[in-house]
Amino acid sequence: MSDNKKYNVEVRLWIEESDGPFLGIGKVWLLENIRKTGSITNAAKEMKMAYRQAWQLVEEMNRRAESPLVVKLLGGKGGGGARLTEAGERAIAVFYELEKRIKDFAIKETQNLKF
Amino acid sequence: MSDNKKYNVEVRLWIEESDGPFLGIGKVWLLENIRKTGSITNAAKEMKMAYRQAWQLVEEMNRRAESPLVVKLLGGKGGGGARLTEAGERAIAVFYELEKRIKDFAIKETQNLKF
DNA sequence: GCGCACTATTCATTTTGAAACATAATGAAT
DNA sequence: ATTCATTATGTTTCAAAATGAATAGTGCGC
Numbered sequence: 001m002s003d004n005k006k007y008n009v010e011v012r013l014w015i016e017e018s019d020g021p022f023l024g025i026g027k028v029w030l031l032e033n034i035r036k037t038g039s040i041t042n043a044a045k046e047m048k049m050a051y052r053q054a055w056q057l058v059e060e061m062n063r064r065a066e067s068p069l070v071v072k073l074l075g076g077k078g079g080g081g082a083r084l085t086e087a088g089e090r091a092i093a094v095f096y097e098l099e100k101r102i103k104d105f106a107i108k109e110t111q112n113l114k115f
Numbered sequence: 116m117s118d119n120k121k122y123n124v125e126v127r128l129w130i131e132e133s134d135g136p137f138l139g140i141g142k143v144w145l146l147e148n149i150r151k152t153g154s155i156t157n158a159a160k161e162m163k164m165a166y167r168q169a170w171q172l173v174e175e176m177n178r179r180a181e182s183p184l185v186v187k188l189l190g191g192k193g194g195g196g197a198r199l200t201e202a203g204e205r206a207i208a209v210f211y212e213l214e215k216r217i218k219d220f221a222i223k224e225t226q227n228l229k230f
Numbered sequence: 231g232c233g234c235a236c237t238a239t240t241c242a243t244t245t246t247g248a249a250a251c252a253t254a255a256t257g258a259a260t
Numbered sequence: 261a262t263t264c265a266t267t268a269t270g271t272t273t274c275a276a277a278a279t280g281a282a283t284a285g286t287g288c289g290c
Contacts, residue, residue, distance in 0.1 A: 004181065005132060005133070005179075005181055006132070006133065007130050007131065007132050007137060008130070008131055009128055009129070009130055009131070009213060009217075010128065010129055010130075010131045010136070011126060011127070011128045011217065012126070012127045012128070013124055013125065013126045013127070013221065014124070014125055015122050015123070015124060015125075015228060015230070016122065016123055016124070016125045017120060017121070017122050018120070018121065021125070022122060022230070023230065039235085039236065039237085040236085040237075041235085041236060041237080042236095049278095049279095050278065050279050050280075051237090052238095052239085052278085052279075052280090053277095053278070053279085055237075055238070055239090064120075065230040066119065066120055066229065066230060069230070072236095072237065072238095073236080073237085073287095074236075074237055074238085074285080074286050074287070075234095075235090075236075075237080075285080075286030075287030075288070076235095076236085076286075076287045076288040076289085077234090077235090077287085077288045077289065078234075078235055078236070078288085079234060079235025079236025079237075079286085079287090079288095080235070080236040080237060080286075080287080080288095081235090081236065081237090082236090082237085087230060090230075091230055094228070094230075098124065098224065098225060101224055102124075102126065102217065102220065102221050102224065105217065105220050106128065106217050109213065109216055109217065110213060113130060113209070114181065115130070115137070115138065115180040115181060115184070115202060115205075115206055115209075154265085154266065154267085155266085155267075156265080156266060156267080157266095164248095164249095165248070165249050165250070166267090167248095167249080167250090167268090167269080168248075168249080170267075170268070170269090174268095187266095187267065187268095188257095188266080188267085189255080189256050189257070189266075189267055189268085190255080190256030190257030190258070190264095190265090190266070190267080191256075191257045191258040191259085191265095191266085192257085192258050192259065192264090192265090193258085193264080193265055193266070194256085194257090194258095194264060194265025194266025194267075195256075195257080195258095195265070195266040195267055196265090196266065196267090197266090197267085231290105232289105232290090233288105233289095233290085234287105234288095234289095234290105235286105236285105236286085236287105237284105237285080237286075238283100238284080238285070238286095239282105239283085239284080239285100240281105240282085240283080240284100241280100241281085241282080241283100242279105242280085242281080242282095243278105243279080243280075243281090244277100244278085244279070244280085245276105245277085245278070245279080246275105246276090246277080246278090247274105247275095247276090247277095248273100248274085248275085248276095249272105249273080249274075249275090250271105250272080250273070250274085251270105251271080251272070251273085252269100252270085252271080252272090253268100253269085253270085253271100254267100254268080254269080254270100255266105255267080255268070255269100256265105256266085256267075256268095257264105257266100258263105258264100259262105259263090259264090260261105260262085260263080260264105
């Protein structure tokens with residue numbers, strides 16, 4: 001008895017705050033790209049995302065976190081840029097840690113799905 | 116030391132098959148409404164969803180499950196209708212069972228989130 | 231004080247996905 | 261054969277969201 005189709009579970013998770021979704025994998029990727037490139041502009045390019053949207057996401061994160069996840073440098077040498085704060089670094093780590101635990105559990109709980 | 120903001124994790128899960136997402140909470144709701152109303156038309160109304168889309172979702176589910184989740188009755192008394200198969204019933208149960216286990220775990224794993 | 235490369239912001243345009251509309255086709259019951 | 265409520269399917273419309281383009285603001289370094 002071998003089944004012809006394979007089914008497996010996918011899990012998506014995000015952090016919710018009183019005003020709705022606060023931090024999911026998309027924003028985490030954005031944070032990582034800001035860390036990597038040193039600016040919102042280049043992070044957005046990296047992700048083929050409009051600067052406008054990337055900027056809005058950063059605004060929202062900073063507004064709704066207890067302390068900002070990204071500091072923005074305006075003007076100056078190289079025009080400025082953006083870097084992660086300690087809170088930003090922690091956010092990435094916490095998210096991935098959580099994601100790993102939950103996904104591992106989900107996989108462990110789902111063998112032999114059949115439909 | 117009391118934090119002013121509360122963060123908690125949200126989890127969304129779905130069953131994936133080789134061609135992509137196969138069954139998530141949306142399709143499960145649709146199945147439940149088909150069971151409840153006896154037709155795709157009325158299930159769609161119940162959910163304020165276009166019949167066309169509901170119909171497409173059913174088609175897709177049936178095509179990609181090993182055996183159909185919904186049987187459709189064409190013409191005849193009352194014009195026809197749709198009912199769940201045993202596989203359809205099982206799909207609902209399996210999905211909710213899985214969802215409950217994973218969400219319970221997620222909540223248990225996430226106390227004191229801070230950002 | 232000029233240039234540079236970025237942040238910040240507005241506005242018009244495009245894209246895209248959903249919804250709405252229209253119209254057959256079906257088959258049991260009368 | 262007509263009726264009826266449904267399934268089945270193509271076409272059109274619409275609205276929301278993403279994108280792109282354009283413009284201004286910033287501040288260090290030369």
